[in-house]
Amino acid sequence: MKILFATKxxxxxxEVKNIFSDTDIELISLNDFDNAIDVVEDGSTFEENAxxxxxxxxxxxxxxxxxxxxxxxxxxxxxxxxxxxxxxxGDDATDKKNNIKLLDELKSFPEPHCAKFVCTAVYIDSKNxxxxxxxxxxxxxxxxxxxxxxxxxxxxxxxxxxKTSGEISPDIKNKISHRAKAFNKLKQIMxxxxxI
Ligand code: ITT
Numbered sequence: 001m002k003i004l005f006a007t008k009x010x011x012x013x014x015e016v017k018n019i020f021s022d023t024d025i026e027l028i029s030l031n032d033f034d035n036a037i038d039v040v041e042d043g044s045t046f047e048e049n050a051x052x053x054x055x056x057x058x059x060x061x062x063x064x065x066x067x068x069x070x071x072x073x074x075x076x077x078x079x080x081x082x083x084x085x086x087x088x089x090g091d092d093a094t095d096k097k098n099n100i101k102l103l104d105e106l107k108s109f110p111e112p113h114c115a116k117f118v119c120t121a122v123y124i125d126s127k128n129x130x131x132x133x134x135x136x137x138x139x140x141x142x143x144x145x146x147x148x149x150x151x152x153x154x155x156x157x158x159x160x161x162x163k164t165s166g167e168i169s170p171d172i173k174n175k176i177s178h179r180a181k182a183f184n185k186l187k188q189i190m191x192x193x194x195x196i
Pocket of ligand 1: 006007008009012041068069070071072085086098117149150151152153165177179
């Protein structure tokens with residue numbers, strides 16, 4: 001069964017492909033098409049944005065779709081970057097620029113900088129509509145460490161670990177992360193409902 005992951009983020013795609021690797025699903029992404037619409041993420045919650053991505057991409061391609069809206073929530077920054085995580089440093093944002101902005105914003109606050117990653121995962125097809133959520137707690141450190149993962153991984157120290165998400169192996173990240181937990185729940189519901 002072919003499922004389209006409504007993402008252009010290659011880091012997310014790699015992680016979620018791995019989570020579904022023990023199923024018969026052939027997971028493709030928007031990077032397999034050159035005509036995919038750009039979904040405007042103007043919702044006010046992760047759930048709204050994840051649903052919007054899934055619904056608009058389903059309408060365009062008429063294939064079963066999964067989507068992910070995720071981000072980093074930092075306590076001392078009143079929840080920022082939150083739903084704006086991917087564009088935190090502006091329209092020309094890159095992971096590096098976002099990390100620099102985050103450290104800059106946190107400069108005047110004492111450590112620890114408590115934070116969490118959250119993820120909403122969605123599956124839709126012509127009959128089903130499933131939404132799951134999960135998160136992982138941790139803190140933001142003052143110097144990036146590690147080159148694994150993507151986004152804010154080099155600055156995020158998951159609770160109970162002395163390595164950042166950029167230093168731990170992809171296998172371990174894919175057991176403990178917000179995305180791993182949300183998509184494993186989604187997968188289980190899909191199995192229970194005989195979708196996969
Ligand atoms: P798509 O919308 O195409 O899926 P995106 O990168 O724009 O890709 P989001 O809108 O969900 O995705 O933004 C998520 C951002 O949050 C992402 O770009 C990272 O900056 C950050 N983020 C989410 N999950 C992360 C993770 O596992 N590790 C590090 N950073 C993460």
